[in-house]
Amino acid sequence: MTNRMHNFNAGPAALPAEVLRKAAAELEDYNGTGMSIMEHSHRGESYETVHYEAIATAKRLLGISDAYDILLLQGGASLQFAMVPYNLLAQGKKANYILTGSWSEKAKKEADHLGETYSGASGKDNHYSRVPDFDTIRTDATDAYIHLTSNNTIYGTAWQDFTRVSEWEAPVIADMSSDIFSRPLPVENFDLIYAGAQKNIGPSGVTLVIISKTLLEKTAAIAGDVPAILRYRTHAEKTSLYNTPPTFAVYMLKNTLQWIEANGGLQAMDARNREKAGRLYDAIDESDGFYRGHAHPSSRSNMNVTFTLPTEELTERFLEGAKNKGFSGLNGHRSVGGCRASIYNAVPLESCEALRDFMVAFQKKHQ
Amino acid sequence: MTNRMHNFNAGPAALPAEVLRKAAAELEDYNGTGMSIMEHSHRGESYETVHYEAIATAKRLLGISDAYDILLLQGGASLQFAMVPYNLLAQGKKANYILTGSWSEKAKKEADHLGETYSGASGKDNHYSRVPDFDTIRTDATDAYIHLTSNNTIYGTAWQDFTRVSEWEAPVIADMSSDIFSRPLPVENFDLIYAGAQKNIGPSGVTLVIISKTLLEKTAAIAGDVPAILRYRTHAEKTSLYNTPPTFAVYMLKNTLQWIEANGGLQAMDARNREKAGRLYDAIDESDGFYRGHAHPSSRSNMNVTFTLPTEELTERFLEGAKNKGFSGLNGHRSVGGCRASIYNAVPLESCEALRDFMVAFQKKHQ
Ligand SMILES: Cc1ncc(COP(=O)(O)O)c(C=O)c1O
Ligand SMILES: Cc1ncc(COP(=O)(O)O)c(C=O)c1O
Ligand SMILES: [Mg+2]
Ligand SMILES: [Mg+2]
Ligand SMILES: [Mg+2]
Ligand SMILES: [Mg+2]
Incomplete structure (x- = not known):
């Protein structure tokens, strides 16, 4: 494993x-x-x-x-x-x-x-x-x-x-x-x-x-x-x-x-899921608008984090780069496009942190 | 295995x-x-x-x-x-x-x-x-x-x-x-x-x-x-x-x-399934009426072989004995009772032969 x-x-x-x-x-x-x-x-x-x-x-x-x-x-x-x-x-x-x-x-x-x-x-x-x-x-x-x-x-x-x-x-x-x-x-x-x-x-x-x-x-x-x-x-x-x-x-x-x-039941899942989602929403919020969250902050999901990049071309490069780095499933649903990270119970915090790091690095390089 | x-x-x-x-x-x-x-x-x-x-x-x-x-x-x-x-x-x-x-x-x-x-x-x-x-x-x-x-x-x-x-x-x-x-x-x-x-x-x-x-x-x-x-x-x-x-x-x-x-496709499955079913139907046919098949010979299934014994008590003893010998699933459907051996594609010939042997031995002992 x-x-x-x-x-x-x-x-x-x-x-x-x-x-x-x-x-x-x-x-x-x-x-x-x-x-x-x-x-x-x-x-x-x-x-x-x-x-x-x-x-x-x-x-x-x-x-x-x-x-x-x-x-x-x-x-x-x-x-x-x-x-x-x-x-x-x-x-x-x-x-x-x-x-x-x-x-x-x-x-x-x-x-x-x-x-x-x-x-x-x-x-x-x-x-x-x-x-x-x-x-x-x-x-x-x-x-x-x-x-x-x-x-x-x-x-x-x-x-x-x-x-x-x-x-x-x-x-x-x-x-x-x-x-x-x-x-x-x-x-x-x-x-x-x-x-x-x-x-x-x-x-x-x-x-x-x-x-x-x-x-x-x-x-x-x-x-x-x-x-x-x-x-x-x-x-x-x-x-x-x-x-x-x-x-x-x-x-x-x-x-x-x-x-x-x-693993602690639903309270523990909730705490973990908030922390995981927090990593990605922080990356979005601290990106000065490079990453744009689709959800209004008051309605954000802790399960599916959806965002786009400044241009469609950058979004595509991001998705391709992520795929090459071993991140699977980041394409948005075919009906809306963009990016989506689904981070259900079984997705570990480390995966979210690895993605956050990738987002930060990608922004640095392409901004 | x-x-x-x-x-x-x-x-x-x-x-x-x-x-x-x-x-x-x-x-x-x-x-x-x-x-x-x-x-x-x-x-x-x-x-x-x-x-x-x-x-x-x-x-x-x-x-x-x-x-x-x-x-x-x-x-x-x-x-x-x-x-x-x-x-x-x-x-x-x-x-x-x-x-x-x-x-x-x-x-x-x-x-x-x-x-x-x-x-x-x-x-x-x-x-x-x-x-x-x-x-x-x-x-x-x-x-x-x-x-x-x-x-x-x-x-x-x-x-x-x-x-x-x-x-x-x-x-x-x-x-x-x-x-x-x-x-x-x-x-x-x-x-x-x-x-x-x-x-x-x-x-x-x-x-x-x-x-x-x-x-x-x-x-x-x-x-x-x-x-x-x-x-x-x-x-x-x-x-x-x-x-x-x-x-x-x-x-x-x-x-x-x-x-x-x-494993040879449907022709081969058919041949194997006939052989498997044949073992059990032979045991029934050669039992002088100790085992009674439910299906008329002209309508026999090669997938599910159904039969009863002379008395309900013997049927129950048969099922219990079979279970103890490591035969699983021989009880008839709860709506009809009796015995049923389901012998789909993945059931090996050896299982059918083992059951046949058990049937013969059981008859010898209880007839
Ligand atoms: C909220 C929601 N409802 C319904 C469905 C459809 O589920 P299923 O594909 O199991 O029919 C999905 C699938 O993604 C979903 O996310
Ligand atoms: C011939 C036949 N039809 C239908 C069914 C019902 O199938 P299911 O339980 O998948 O609905 C069975 C189940 O044993 C069956 O043998
Ligand atoms: Mg109400
Ligand atoms: Mg939806
Ligand atoms: Mg027709
Ligand atoms: Mg039926």
């Missing part, structure tokens, strides 16, 4: 080196069972233990009460864009999508196929450089639900605080794909949270859903005639063993969550 | 030892890139090569022409139970489900949520012990499609031949979850084939879909207002990179398909 790359991929992304080492060591023979965890039946004891430990560890880390169920599903966050309205967008109601970036737009677009939606706030006019002020967001008690994206992976902005979403009367739903388990989270202020695992908590192929039992009850009337596989209740009733789960992805999820726990 | 269990799991199931060894060896550092294949972006060269090689190898093994697309999806075969009618069951049409076991029943039930279905043949009356005679199957040129299950994992029966399905005028759709890549397949007689990977071709978490481009065109009119994630066209247009694929599962799929190729 001495040759580890500086991995700034946006997802799938860096995993903890310890978690990979453990997976490699027991890949052919899991726990002395004479077979790989991938070869175990999902109805057998070995896998079931992994499955329920993944769920229990997630609950423990988030301090979740029994008022919530945790589901482990397939299909990525993109399937949740459809499952949410299938289960919650009743006829005659409108779903309220707060638009803070491309992913919230996509979520709304899927819901548009299934019912009525509107947008109670949008950052589109400021190029999604900030999350709307809480007081400017329109909501209504009759909204089918209010949907937000906690961290905007592409634009590098994030909701800073979730205290006041508890003021909303309608169910609150959040796509937390790119910041779940990166900081403490008041789950009790939400009714449903979903996240693809492939940024902070595992490989791609498994999606975590946290749903309040009260909301789950409500889905019965709305999703009655939706195919069973698309109903949250199906999966809740079968503890996510309705059909074959993505067993190896769940195993990696479990081990990654246990790594978070062993 | 000396302590490998005799793995008769029904899925997730045995994987080739060589494929597991390779995965373990390169888990922490894929191809000298300084990161795991799981940590690579799905938009980067390393993963894209894996992705397109998986598709190309599948096409090569099946001898598929460019008239078909291969899709790599999430959600298991169970999500296909819903995607098929979402994309193909037009209003005013009826889908025809040929019922040969629990999985075909489940497929029909999901379609019932979305439109009209009927059943042109059913083996329910004979406890799904045989696949209906071809000439007794009712079909209609106006059927939205005709759906069959090629191998019935739970009951241990299989379609023996697919020559005559080409006589049907409506599109022919097959769930081949438990026998795909176990024998040569006339893909040209089908319009859509789907299969979860977790029996013959990889771990759980990835589902293969083979769809004719002609059929794909037809879905445009039917699935126009279905969410994008549930439309086959979405995934075909983006070569299954519409959203984040289950990258590690695809990597294992690719390596398993390459293992099949290196």
Whole structure:
């Protein structure tokens, strides 16, 4: 593991080196069972233990009460864009999508196929450089639900605080794909949270859903005639063993969550992630405008740091130089360009410091 | 790898030892890139090569022409139970489900949520012990499609031949979850084939879909207002990179398909699988009725060998004894009981011979 790359991929992304080492060591023979965890039946004891430990560890880390169920599903966050309205967008109601970036737009677009939606706030006019002020967001008690994206992976902005979403009367739903388990989270202020695992908590192929039992009850009337596989209740009733789960992805999820726990939990992740992001934002702020952050300082993400250089040509030279130095994944999303450093839980501080040093040196040379 | 269990799991199931060894060896550092294949972006060269090689190898093994697309999806075969009618069951049409076991029943039930279905043949009356005679199957040129299950994992029966399905005028759709890549397949007689990977071709978490481009065109009119994630066209247009694929599962799929190729392809798999199944069916046939096969000899599966013993008590003793001897996964599906040996591609002949020996010895002792 001495040759580890500086991995700034946006997802799938860096995993903890310890978690990979453990997976490699027991890949052919899991726990002395004479077979790989991938070869175990999902109805057998070995896998079931992994499955329920993944769920229990997630609950423990988030301090979740029994008022919530945790589901482990397939299909990525993109399937949740459809499952949410299938289960919650009743006829005659409108779903309220707060638009803070491309992913919230996509979520709304899927819901548009299934019912009525509107947008109670949008950052589109400021190029999604900030999350709307809480007081400017329109909501209504009759909204089918209010949907937000906690961290905007592409634009590098994030909701800073979730205290006041508890003021909303309608169910609150959040796509937390790119910041779940990166900081403490008041789950009790939400009714449903979903996240693809492939940024902070595992490989791609498994999606975590946290749903309040009260909301789950409500889905019965709305999703009655939706195919069973698309109903949250199906999966809740079968503890996510309705059909074959993505067993190896769940195993990696479990081990990654246990790594978070062993490393101090969400408070510790938050402190570390702030420090890591701080290194890069400092480099931007101290560059006299050579590096321009896309996010307004009040909306900065600690997961995705987005910036450009004075010219497109310099941006390209920067990206090429960085690549040659062993920094991976710094290209901005193909829809916006520029640079983006994704620094999820498993990215070490040293990688951020190495990138900061590279930024400073590059500026010196090219300014 | 000396302590490998005799793995008769029904899925997730045995994987080739060589494929597991390779995965373990390169888990922490894929191809000298300084990161795991799981940590690579799905938009980067390393993963894209894996992705397109998986598709190309599948096409090569099946001898598929460019008239078909291969899709790599999430959600298991169970999500296909819903995607098929979402994309193909037009209003005013009826889908025809040929019922040969629990999985075909489940497929029909999901379609019932979305439109009209009927059943042109059913083996329910004979406890799904045989696949209906071809000439007794009712079909209609106006059927939205005709759906069959090629191998019935739970009951241990299989379609023996697919020559005559080409006589049907409506599109022919097959769930081949438990026998795909176990024998040569006339893909040209089908319009859509789907299969979860977790029996013959990889771990759980990835589902293969083979769809004719002609059929794909037809879905445009039917699935126009279905969410994008549930439309086959979405995934075909983006070569299954519409959203984040289950990258590690695809990597294992690719390596398993390459293992099949290196071991002689589908003809060789078929010969080996017949030989393996033959060992167990011989033990049944030569037991003077001590072991009773569930499948009628004319419908026997070479993937799942199902049988019972003279009494439930003996069946239980057999299962317990087998477990103690290191045979894993021999319990029948919880819905039917009895014994089932699943002997997919990666199960070695030696495992079948060891089980045969155990069966013979058990009979001698308990008859
Ligand atoms: C915030 C957010 N939502 C949704 C998605 C889509 O996730 P998936 O590719 O798993 O469908 C992403 C992926 O990057 C994301 O960052
Ligand atoms: C023939 C068949 N179809 C469908 C399924 C369901 O597959 P999944 O669990 O991947 O949804 C199975 C699983 O055993 C099966 O054997
Ligand atoms: Mg975004
Ligand atoms: Mg509330
Ligand atoms: Mg069956
Ligand atoms: Mg035809």
